[in-house]
Amino acid sequence: MDYTDILYAEANQVATITINRPKVYNAFRPRTVVELLDAFLKAGWASDIGAIVLTGAGDKAFCTGGDQSDHSGQYGDGSTRGTVGMPVEELHSVIRDVPKPVIAKVRGYAIGGGNVLATICDLTIAGEGAIFGQVGPKMGSVDPGFGTAYLARVVGEKKAREIWYMCRRYSARQAMEMGLVNAVVPDDKLDAEVETWCAELVQRSPTAIAIAKKSFNADSDSIRGIGGLGMQALRLYYATAESQEGVKALNEKRPPRFRDFLK
Numbered sequence: 001m002d003y004t005d006i007l008y009a010e011a012n013q014v015a016t017i018t019i020n021r022p023k024v025y026n027a028f029r030p031r032t033v034v035e036l037l038d039a040f041l042k043a044g045w046a047s048d049i050g051a052i053v054l055t056g057a058g059d060k061a062f063c064t065g066g067d068q069s070d071h072s073g074q075y076g077d078g079s080t081r082g083t084v085g086m087p088v089e090e091l092h093s094v095i096r097d098v099p100k101p102v103i104a105k106v107r108g109y110a111i112g113g114g115n116v117l118a119t120i121c122d123l124t125i126a127g128e129g130a131i132f133g134q135v136g137p138k139m140g141s142v143d144p145g146f147g148t149a150y151l152a153r154v155v156g157e158k159k160a161r162e163i164w165y166m167c168r169r170y171s172a173r174q175a176m177e178m179g180l181v182n183a184v185v186p187d188d189k190l191d192a193e194v195e196t197w198c199a200e201l202v203q204r205s206p207t208a209i210a211i212a213k214k215s216f217n218a219d220s221d222s223i224r225g226i227g228g229l230g231m232q233a234l235r236l237y238y239a240t241a242e243s244q245e246g247v248k249a250l251n252e253k254r255p256p257r258f259r260d261f262l263k
């Protein structure tokens with residue numbers, strides 16, 4: 001498959017997948033998700049690859065979630081599979097299912113669905129300028145399944161609820177304190193730090209790592225079912241005036257008036 005929205009590179013037994021849409025802070029549209037799926041499957045099943053790095057192009061963002069300029073009631077023009085117009089739930093599953101450790105290398109914003117992607121990766125290494133957070137209830141969205149229930153496994157129930165209900169932003173250091181991040185380094189040392197982690201990972205027994213990963217996943221795999229159910233609900237929510245007010249307000253750069261749409 002030819003890639004337009006992502007970059008794919010292999011070096012030293014490490015595959016690096018870069019979301020390459022810096023003008024929209026690496027937000028994903030349906031095509032981006034399809035390309036990411038293809039790249040994860042390629043890297044995940046290549047026997048000479050021992051670790052996968054997911055990152056974003058430029059220094060502003062890792063990923064800011066769904067592309068809100070391509071979202072009115074559902075994502076895209078309806079031509080891509082996926083409950084809400086793009087196969088995000090498949091992407092979440094593939095990051096978990098590939099038998100390789102996946103590292104999120106976070107520079108800048110990891111917001112909305114971008115924070116969800118970083119959360120789902122096995123490990124997260126952040127530059128000290130990175131900013132994490134969820135924005136769904138501020139802009140008419142929510143990420144049922146791994147974005148909520150699995151986040152609670154990672155940071156605890158109280159913190160996960162705070163993150164989702166309050167829609168605040170958290171520094172890389174705060175994210176590390178709550179267990180969302182494994183290591184924080186100066187931004188200009190981030191690439192080298194991730195390379196060091198990968199160089200260690202590729203020395204480990206690939207089969208032992210694959211079994212460990214599957215074992216960690218098995219304990220939280222019921223969340224996949226919650227996500228599937230939740231995506232069906234999200235599809236219905238996206239069709240409401242209340243949800244669409246959030247997207248409209250974001251694009252018009254004004255505060256949303258959600259309560260105008262309560263029945």
Ligand SMILES: CC(C)(COP(=O)(O)OP(=O)(O)OC[C@H]1O[C@@H](n2cnc3c(N)ncnc32)[C@H](O)[C@@H]1OP(=O)(O)O)[C@@H](O)C(=O)NCCC(=O)NCCSC(=O)c1cc(O)c2ccccc2c1O
Pocket residue numbers: 023024025027064065066067068069084088089109111112113114116135136139141142143147250
């Ligand atoms: C990330 C920000 C807080 C940064 O704010 P800042 O003020 O620093 O920068 P700007 O706001 O001026 O942004 C610069 C530039 O980038 C564009 N941009 C940024 N993010 C997006 C985006 N997500 N979509 C489209 N465009 C984006 C922005 O418009 C600017 O362009 P200009 O041309 O005006 O220069 C702030 O940008 C921000 O809050 N961004 C929006 C974040 C957001 O709402 N994300 C979507 C949340 S919903 C979601 O992610 C999601 C997750 C899932 O898991 C899903 C699963 C299944 C289906 C759907 C899902 C889903 O939608």
